[in-house]
Amino acid sequence: MFACLNRITVFWPRFAVFAIVIGASLPAQCWGHEKTVVAIYNDTSCENKGVWRDGIFAIKAMLTKYGYCHHDIAPNEINTSQTLNDSFRMIIFPGGWAGTYNLNIKQSGFRHIREFVSRGGGFLGICAGAYFACDVVIWKPDANTPEERYDYPLNLFEGIGKGVVAGIKEWTAPTGCASGITRGAAMVMVKIDNHILPIGSSRLRMLYYGGPFFDPLPFGNQPKTVKVIATYMVPGSPADGKPAMIYFRYGKGKVFLSGIHPEISFDDCTLHRDKKTWKFMDAVISMILSCTPHQQH
Numbered sequence: 326m327f328a329c330l331n332r333i334t335v336f337w338p339r340f341a342v343f344a345i346v347i348g349a350s351l352p353a354q355c356w357g358h359e360k361t362v363v364a365i366y367n368d369t370s371c372e373n374k375g376v377w378r379d380g381i382f383a384i385k386a387m388l389t390k391y392g393y394c395h396h397d398i399a400p401n402e403i404n405t406s407q408t409l410n411d412s413f414r415m416i417i418f419p420g421g422w423a424g425t426y427n428l429n430i431k432q433s434g435f436r437h438i439r440e441f442v443s444r445g446g447g448f449l450g451i452c453a454g455a456y457f458a459c460d461v462v463i464w465k466p467d468a469n470t471p472e473e474r475y476d477y478p479l480n481l482f483e484g485i486g487k488g489v490v491a492g493i494k495e496w497t498a499p500t501g502c503a504s505g506i507t508r509g510a511a512m513v514m515v516k517i518d519n520h521i522l523p524i525g526s527s528r529l530r531m532l533y534y535g536g537p538f539f540d541p542l543p544f545g546n547q548p549k550t551v552k553v554i555a556t557y558m559v560p561g562s563p564a565d566g567k568p569a570m571i572y573f574r575y576g577k578g579k580v581f582l583s584g585i586h587p588e589i590s591f592d593d594c595t596l597h598r599d600k601k602t603w604k605f606m607d608a609v610i611s612m613i614l615s616c617t618p619h620q621q622h
Contacts, residue, residue: 362614363388364398364413366454368421368429371400375425379596380451383589384419386598391607400429403437410440415447415613418454420534420586426457427478435479443576447613448481452536455582459486460542466496466535481580482573484551486537490569490584492562493533502594510534510591514558515569517605521552524608528558531602532591536584538567550574554581554609572612579613 365384368375388395398416403409409416416438418426430438442448450458458481465472466489489496494511513533517526541551555570570583587606590599 362414363393363395363610364409364416365395366400366403366416366418366426367397368400368425371429373425373428375422375429375453376419377421377453380420380586380589383596383598384417384451387588387603387606388610390603391610393610400426400434404431404434407437407440409437410444410446413441413446415449415610416441417449418451418457419588420452420454420536423453423456423462423477426453430479432478438479439481439575442481442578442580445577447578447610448575448580449609449613450481450580450582451588452534452584452586455539455584456486456488456537458482458580458582459484459537459539461485462537463487465489467498468495470497481575482539482541482551482571482582484539484541486539486582486584488537488584489535490533490538490557490559490567491564492559493557493564496535500594505594505596506534506591512591513585515555515585516558517555518553521572522554522605522608522612524605526601526605529555529601529605530590530599532586532589533584534586534591536586538564538569538584539571539582540568555583555585557584579615581609581613583609 365381367381369378385395448458456462458479459477460480460483462475462477463472463485493513494509496509499508500506500510511533512530514528514530516528517524519527538557551571551573553568554572556566557564557569559565569585572581587602590597590602
């Protein structure tokens with residue numbers, strides 16, 4: 326139902342080979358961590374598949390390049406495990422289809438995720454993973470389709486995730502590509518708050534693929550604590566300056582939600598990595614884990 330639908334297949338083998346070459350050239354050790362750091366939600370072995378395969382492969386390539394230990398975690402593991410904090414320090418929910426995540430994760434799983442974060446774990450939601458964490462989702466794929474409103478159960482963010490973002494690319498609008506991402510995607514410029522996340526670049530181009538902007542609910546207890554890390558730059562649109570990335574505390578843990586994709590870029594109908602956005606993603610993960618960003622480039 327929401328954002329980052331699993332449409333890309335034609336570029337998967339090419340990117341996979343590229344990412345495998347990256348991983349093969351790197352040392353096997355992780356950066357001094359005594360246990361697996363990052364869990365990556367992966368439902369591709371389930372009957373209901375929601376994760377965008379190209380996105381998850383790019384995430385893994387980025388984590389490998391920067392030396393993070395990582396491990397897939399399936400919905401059943403989340404639903405049944407009450408000790409996520411014993412194994413992981415952070416969980417990533419990639420882009421894909423948030424409505425399917427809500428089918429695969431049960432009430433016990435939602436509770437386990439909230440407990441994991443509140444006890445000190447980190448949560449990074451990208452595109453559909455960001456929708457998944459919101460209390461309310463508003464979905465309007467194009468100007469001619471009525472707005473739909475959904476109450477989502479995870480509720481890490483007491484606010485609204487609203488998409489698509491006006492002025493970038495409607496979900497039904499063609500990209501001009503004959504294959505791969507044929508609709509709904511475009512590169513967009515975002516403005517980074519370097520006071521919160523000092524990465525050296527105040528503007529970055531990233532892939533937009535149906536993700537949200539964020540708006541805290543007036544009755545929630547988070548508005549004063551939510552920090553806007555990046556805003557959409559869409560001149561002339563009512564979405565210009567809207568939050569594209571937010572960061573906040575949840576209990577003892579940290580949550581970072583991104584309406585755009587820092588893990589993979591899209592130009593000339595081709596998926597590719599971008600050193601600047603990977604460096605940005607490393608800084609985000611380092612902030613969540615409260616450690617110093619790695620110096621690889």
